[in-house]
Amino acid sequence: xxxxxxxxxxxxxxxxxxxxxxxxxxxxxxxxxxxxxxxxxxxxxxxxxxxxxxxxxxxxxxxxxxxxxxxxxxxxxxxxxxxxxxxxxxxxxxxxxxxxxxxxxxxxxxxxxxxxxxxxxxxxxxxxxxxxxxxxxxxxxxxxxxxxxxxxxxxxxxxxxxxxxxxxxxxxxxxxxxxxxxxxxxxxxxxxxxxxxxxxxxxxxxxxxxxxxxxxxxxxxxxxxxxxxxxxxxxxxxxxxxxxxxxxxxxxxxxxxxxxxxxxxxxxxxxxxxxxxxxxxxxxxxxxxxxxxxxxxxxxxxxxxxxxxxxxxxxxxxxxxxxxxxxxxxxxxxxxxxxxxxxxxxxxxxxxxxxxxxxxxxxxxxxxxxxxxxxxxxxxxxxxxxxxxxxxxxxxxxxx
Numbered sequence: 001x002x003x004x005x006x007x008x009x010x011x012x013x014x015x016x017x018x019x020x021x022x023x024x025x026x027x028x029x030x031x032x033x034x035x036x037x038x039x040x041x042x043x044x045x046x047x048x049x050x051x052x053x054x055x056x057x058x059x060x061x062x063x064x065x066x067x068x069x070x071x072x073x074x075x076x077x078x079x080x081x082x083x084x085x086x087x088x089x090x091x092x093x094x095x096x097x098x099x100x101x102x103x104x105x106x107x108x109x110x111x112x113x114x115x116x117x118x119x120x121x122x123x124x125x126x127x128x129x130x131x132x133x134x135x136x137x138x139x140x141x142x143x144x145x146x147x148x149x150x151x152x153x154x155x156x157x158x159x160x161x162x163x164x165x166x167x168x169x170x171x172x173x174x175x176x177x178x179x180x181x182x183x184x185x186x187x188x189x190x191x192x193x194x195x196x197x198x199x200x201x202x203x204x205x206x207x208x209x210x211x212x213x214x215x216x217x218x219x220x221x222x223x224x225x226x227x228x229x230x231x232x233x234x235x236x237x238x239x240x241x242x243x244x245x246x247x248x249x250x251x252x253x254x255x256x257x258x259x260x261x262x263x264x265x266x267x268x269x270x271x272x273x274x275x276x277x278x279x280x281x282x283x284x285x286x287x288x289x290x291x292x293x294x295x296x297x298x299x300x301x302x303x304x305x306x307x308x309x310x311x312x313x314x315x316x317x318x319x320x321x322x323x324x325x326x327x328x329x330x331x332x333x334x335x336x337x338x339x340x341x342x343x344x345x346x347x348x349x350x351x352x353x354x355x356x357x358x359x360x361x362x363x364x365x366x367x368x369x370x371x372x373x374x375x376x377x378x379x380x381x382x383x384x385x386x387x388x389x390x391x392x393x394x395x396x397x398x399x400x
Contacts (some may be wrong), residue, residue: 018222042335043067048271054254054261054291060278064270068339071330074116074269075340076348078108078327081132083356084141085300088131088148092304096364097148100175101162104132106299110233111136114201114273118280121169123191124204125184128163129233129298130173131201137170141355145363153366157377176202178211181230185217188228188289199227199283201276207238209252218256218289225288229279230256231292234265239302240311253293260287266294267324293380373398 044064053059085105086139091097098351104111111132114124126133139155147154155165163175171187174180184202191198204214209232221228232252236243243250253261260282264275274296279290297320301308308317334340376399 003040017154024160040068040340041338044339046269046270046333048274048295049265050265056260056262059262060274064274065272071339072348074112075327075330075334075345076352077112077136078269078330079349080141081105081108081111082351083352084135084144085131087145087356087360089300089304091360096128099161101148102129102302103300103304104129106320107233107235107266107296108132109269109272110266110294110296113269114276116273117276118199118201122198123169123171123187123200125171125180125187126173127177127180127208129205130163130165130177133170134165134167136235139165139167142359142362145359146366149363150368151363151366152369153362157373158347158369162175178208178213180204181214182217185221185226185228188221188226189224191227192224197284199280201228201229201231203231203233205238205262206232206234206236206243206252207246209255210247214218218259221289222256222259225286227283228289229276229283230289230291232291233296234293235296235298237302237311240306242311253291256291259289261291261292261293263293263295266296267326267329269326269330292320314318347396
């Protein structure tokens with residue numbers, strides 16, 4: 001509060017301590033000014049964008065409560081996904097990551113918001129843009145990066161790659177467009193059958209929204225009142241085709257017809273969180289499935305082989321970055337409401353960069369899986385005596 005004190009630029013944060021210590025310079029001498037965590041606002045209630053509704057009388061609330069701890073957690077999750085994807089971009093261009101690679105930067109609020117609204121025992125299945133959800137489902141950065149580079153330490157032992165990562169209650173990462181949707185309906189059927197009060201979040205993109213298997217899944221889920229949240233991550237482009245060119249109706253939240261739907265601002269982590277809470281409660285109460293459309297945006301092209309600027313302009317991408325970036329929006333909210341300091345958030349950024357760099361170092365130095373592991377871990381238990389496509393004299397044998 002003293003105007004003649006100037007910050008030296010160094011901030012020392014001790015997350016487990018009760019105080020923030022700022023180092024200042026006064027006429028060549030070091031002066032320590034301490035600021036208690038109690039100086040920050042512990043909780044605020046914020047206005048959020050109203051959702052569009054289909055076959056619903058009431059929808060998610062238009063206000064959301066945010067605690068300081070939640071805000072810092074969401075910031076860390078989204079910033080980690082962003083840094084991880086930017087590093088993947090770099091490694092791909094260096095030809096260290098090969099094959100398919102679909103990045104998630106720009107869409108971080110979807111993964112962070114959904115995860116904040118469900119429990120770890122709920123289920124989630126998604127398409128091939130899966131790195132963010134792999135992280136929110138509990139897989140470490142190191143295991144994700146090592147999987148991208150095809151190393152033994154990867155979450156799928158280096159044999160799945162970008163599109164095929166798995167964790168408890170997380171079923172990938174699926175490469176066939178729309179194929180995860182009937183699988184998600186099946187997982188929801190298992191939840192209903194077991195009576196465990198769990199839900200399945202089934203994600204797909206706007207490009208998959210016209211697939212016939214989606215409507216078959218919707219029909220079955222509605223008939224059996226399955227606890228399934230069908231979520232369309234509408235990032236405006238299916239590969240290089242805009243939604244307006246691909247879909248006669250771009251109201252994806254209405255596509256279930258007889259199934260209730262909500263359209264949500266997918267760039268706002270609080271909007272996504274509140275909408276997912278509403279949808280999960282809808283499913284748990286026995287009302288059957290619900291469809292959510294998250295209006296979001298990807299900063300990279302469809303995949304690393306797509307520069308992403310032949311069908312949209314750089315100005316369009318920059319406008320979204322400047323006006324609707326999910327990380328910047330949360331950061332501004334927290335700073336405007338005195339829930340964190342600029343220095344504290346910078347310290348989080350630095351720690352995340354360090355963690356991603358260490359994971360990258362591991363992902364480029366860990367050995368690749370040996371050839372004898374090629375046929376292993378295909379079957380959950382004992383493999384059959386004969387595996388189709390192999391010969392009795394083949395050197396490789398399948399081990400579960």
